[in-house]
Amino acid sequence: MTHTISILCDDIPGVMTRISGLFSRRGFNIESLTVGHTERPGKSRFTIVVEGDDGVLEQVRKQLQKLVHVIKVWDLDHERILEREHALVKVEVHEQDRANLLQLITVLQARILNSSGSIWVLEITGDSKSVDSAINLLSQYTILESIRTGKIALEQGAKERGPSNRL
Amino acid sequence: MKKGKSTGAKALVRTLEKAGTELIFGYPGGANLPIYEALQRSTIRHIQARHEQGAAHMADGFARASGKTGVCLATSGPGATNLVTGIATAYMDSSPMLAITGQVSRTMIGNDAFQEVDITGITMPITKHNYLIQSAHQVAPIIEEAFYLAGSGRRGPVVVDIPKDVQTDEFANQHEKRRVLEGYNPTTKGHPGQIKRAAAVLREAQRPVIIAGGGVISSNTYTDVAEFVKTLGIPVVHTLMGKSAFDNYNPLNLGLFGYHGSRAANTAVSKSDLILAIGTRFGDRSTGPLASFARDAKIIHIDVDPAEIGKNVPAYLPIVGDIADVLPRLTSLLSNSSNIQSPTEHPRAAWTATLLKQRESINNGNNGKINDKGLDQARLTTPVALAAAAEAFPNALLVTDVGRHQIFAAQHFPVAAGRNFITSGGLGTMGFGLPAAIGAALAQPEKKVVLITGDGSFLMNIQELITAAETGINLTVMVMNDRRLGMIQQLQDGFYSSRFDVSRFTQDIQFDRLAADFGCRGDRAASESELQHAVVAAAQAEGVTVIDCKIGEEEHVYPMVTGRNLLELTEGEA
Numbered sequence: 001m002t003h004t005i006s007i008l009c010d011d012i013p014g015v016m017t018r019i020s021g022l023f024s025r026r027g028f029n030i031e032s033l034t035v036g037h038t039e040r041p042g043k044s045r046f047t048i049v050v051e052g053d054d055g056v057l058e059q060v061r062k063q064l065q066k067l068v069h070v071i072k073v074w075d076l077d078h079e080r081i082l083e084r085e086h087a088l089v090k091v092e093v094h095e096q097d098r099a100n101l102l103q104l105i106t107v108l109q110a111r112i113l114n115s116s117g118s119i120w121v122l123e124i125t126g127d128s129k130s131v132d133s134a135i136n137l138l139s140q141y142t143i144l145e146s147i148r149t150g151k152i153a154l155e156q157g158a159k160e161r162g163p164s165n166r167l
Numbered sequence: 168m169k170k171g172k173s174t175g176a177k178a179l180v181r182t183l184e185k186a187g188t189e190l191i192f193g194y195p196g197g198a199n200l201p202i203y204e205a206l207q208r209s210t211i212r213h214i215q216a217r218h219e220q221g222a223a224h225m226a227d228g229f230a231r232a233s234g235k236t237g238v239c240l241a242t243s244g245p246g247a248t249n250l251v252t253g254i255a256t257a258y259m260d261s262s263p264m265l266a267i268t269g270q271v272s273r274t275m276i277g278n279d280a281f282q283e284v285d286i287t288g289i290t291m292p293i294t295k296h297n298y299l300i301q302s303a304h305q306v307a308p309i310i311e312e313a314f315y316l317a318g319s320g321r322r323g324p325v326v327v328d329i330p331k332d333v334q335t336d337e338f339a340n341q342h343e344k345r346r347v348l349e350g351y352n353p354t355t356k357g358h359p360g361q362i363k364r365a366a367a368v369l370r371e372a373q374r375p376v377i378i379a380g381g382g383v384i385s386s387n388t389y390t391d392v393a394e395f396v397k398t399l400g401i402p403v404v405h406t407l408m409g410k411s412a413f414d415n416y417n418p419l420n421l422g423l424f425g426y427h428g429s430r431a432a433n434t435a436v437s438k439s440d441l442i443l444a445i446g447t448r449f450g451d452r453s454t455g456p457l458a459s460f461a462r463d464a465k466i467i468h469i470d471v472d473p474a475e476i477g478k479n480v481p482a483y484l485p486i487v488g489d490i491a492d493v494l495p496r497l498t499s500l501l502s503n504s505s506n507i508q509s510p511t512e513h514p515r516a517a518w519t520a521t522l523l524k525q526r527e528s529i530n531n532g533n534n535g536k537i538n539d540k541g542l543d544q545a546r547l548t549t550p551v552a553l554a555a556a557a558e559a560f561p562n563a564l565l566v567t568d569v570g571r572h573q574i575f576a577a578q579h580f581p582v583a584a585g586r587n588f589i590t591s592g593g594l595g596t597m598g599f600g601l602p603a604a605i606g607a608a609l610a611q612p613e614k615k616v617v618l619i620t621g622d623g624s625f626l627m628n629i630q631e632l633i634t635a636a637e638t639g640i641n642l643t644v645m646v647m648n649d650r651r652l653g654m655i656q657q658l659q660d661g662f663y664s665s666r667f668d669v670s671r672f673t674q675d676i677q678f679d680r681l682a683a684d685f686g687c688r689g690d691r692a693a694s695e696s697e698l699q700h701a702v703v704a705a706a707q708a709e710g711v712t713v714i715d716c717k718i719g720e721e722e723h724v725y726p727m728v729t730g731r732n733l734l735e736l737t738e739g740e741a
């Protein structure tokens with residue numbers, strides 16, 4: 001089972017190493033990790049997808065909370081989550097397939113970032129599932145390269161749920 | 168230097184003084200000499216170890232014996248890496264320590280400069296937190312913060328790495344403000360609702376037992392534990408780290424439980440319906456296989472570290488907080504309640520009586536008691552030596568190394584409640600004993616400090632005998648010299664093909680002579696009567712005495728869990 005956790009922390013050198021090091025040291029497996037600035041200056045927010053049951057998640061959360069620079073850890077509620085992931089896909093498309101591909105691009109609400117001859121670079125945004133299926137659909141053409149950002153996520157509604165160090 | 172100016176090194180020393188540092192355990196090198204220069208004009212006493220590992224364990228031993236944060240100092244590169252075992256040892260046992268390392272100058276960092284090592288990278292997983300200081304005016308606030316982190320919440324080591332040019336940099340004597348640590352807020356106050364619920368469960372329990380762990384000692388709550396036990400009259404077992412959490416002479420103390428626990432203690436835990444766990448992390452040496460651990464028990468788990476709750480065993484009722492806050496409140500709820508029956512009427516009284524009887528019958532099995540064969544012929548064994556030492560040193564502060572003698576000491580050398588038992592429980596670091604005992608003796612000069620070590624462990628930091636002699640401490644070292652790595656031999660005997668090439672020494676070392684060369688008093692004992700003389704003499708002597716205890720063919724240390732649960736014990740012959 002996967003969980004999406006969100007970590008608010010001080011934006012200082014080494015914080016990334018501390019967080020990712022904790023995952024590997026404790027044997028927790030990271031599926032994806034994104035990090036960036038937030039509305040608060042000097043603070044970053046990580047979105048990390050981890051594999052594991054509820055017990056594993058509980059340990060991850062508590063161990064993260066022990067890091068001095070970690071301010072808050074949330075387990076994002078899958079019901080209320082708003083998530084986005086970004087992918088760039090480079091496909092090779094032959095003359096005879098172009099019309100079909102253009103149609104598919106419209107359906108997927110993808111964008112063409114660049115096209116040079118038969119090589120097109122597409123941009124896809126969506127929740128992780130729709131990015132999965134978009135890439136899946138595109139694989140009928142030749143995918144030369146593709147890359148995904150990993151997801152970022154927020155919960156709907158009022159800003160935050162209660163502190164995560166409740167027990 | 169101009170007025171109103173300071174340097175990083177001076178700021179460091181001043182901040183250490185302000186934090187109440189009396190002692191620094193250290194070793195010099197190119198990258199920390201500016202700090203030594205500044206230390207010369209300080210009231211802080213420097214104890215020069217003979218190896219940085221020794222310095223780290225000394226700081227740790229000092230911390231464990233005093234409750235204050237121990238400070239050690241090393242140079243960059245090899246000096247810093249030599250601290251690593253000591254830092255990891257402190258981390259595993261939640262001991263407050265500040266380790267200061269010199270680093271190459273800022274401009275050289277990352278260039279593989281001479282004696283450069285990324286010590287913050289190396290120690291990240293074995294510290295509570297660590298720092299690489301980037302400018303001289305950060306020194307004071309970071310050192311203050313480091314003390315705060317090391318000595319609050321669940322204690323632990325903090326490393327501060329200071330580049331040489333930061334040490335020498337002049338700066339206008341105006342320090343950066345200490346940051347607010349938004350992400351660090353240890354919960355100390357226990358939840359009142361949880362405490363009330365705990366009281367209710369405790370009142371009802373038929374077969375309750377207390378597990379006392381090292382947290383009781385780091386939070387100085389041995390008297391609170393004693394008060395609680397008096398109120399409810401329920402039995403206590405302890406972990407290795409929790410040996411001195413509760414008076415070893417109290418009849419309700421069933422002793423060590425777990426992998427080397429007594430049958431009575433392991434029965435108490437295994438058959439209990441309610442465990443009150445105080446400051447313990449349910450380490451694997453305590454629980455044995457988790458699947459079979461205390462199947463019938465509800466667990467009330469008090470700990471300051473929320474991450475320990477539910478980590479290894481599920482808690483029926485967690486209480487996160489400082490034991491010093493939680494336990495007295497729990498005691499007062501229980502003593503105030505009108506429906507509490509007197510300890511002797513409650514159904515749990517029968518349970519307690521059964522356990523005490525079981526313990527009695529084991530004790531009568533002549534465990535470690537003086538032999539009646541006639542003292543001179545009696546073979547010297549570790550339990551016999553320990554019994555004699557315990558008699559000669561009542562109220563000792565006992566320190567051990569790691570191995571068979573460590574377990575024997577935990578079982579056969581009773582101590583009073585308090586900071587009276589120091590051992591490397593979590594990391595099991597051979598070589599910890601001597602330097603830790605030096606730190607402890609410096610922290611508690613009025614106490615009789617006794618180190619029980621093995622010939623294997625002792626050799627791992629034996630150079631610190633010189634330090635011990637220099638400092639003028641009083642210390643008795645008893646080397647259980649069996650010319651073996653006893654614990655290893657026991658494992659090879661039990662689980663491997665009993666080939667002992669790596670666990671037997673051919674060389675018979677005369678530790679008394681060696682000690683004399685290092686400036687200590689050396690003595691030796693090959694029989695029980697010799698030993699009795701030796702310990703009595705040592706108890707009266709000034710300075711450091713090393714007694715080379717010539718142990719014959721040593722018995723294995725039992726009980727030992729050899730099956731799938733804590734009751735499948737091999738007990739050996741008593």
Ligand SMILES: Cc1ncc(C[n+]2csc(CCOP(=O)(O)OP(=O)(O)O)c2C)c(N)n1
Pocket residue numbers: 568569570571572573595596597598620621622623624625647649651652653654655
């Ligand atoms: C630094 C270190 N290396 C190896 C070990 C593994 N080990 C555990 S006990 C032991 C033997 C200890 O021998 P000794 O100090 O003579 O004590 P004894 O068991 O004979 O009482 C060894 C090698 C360890 N705990 N620590």
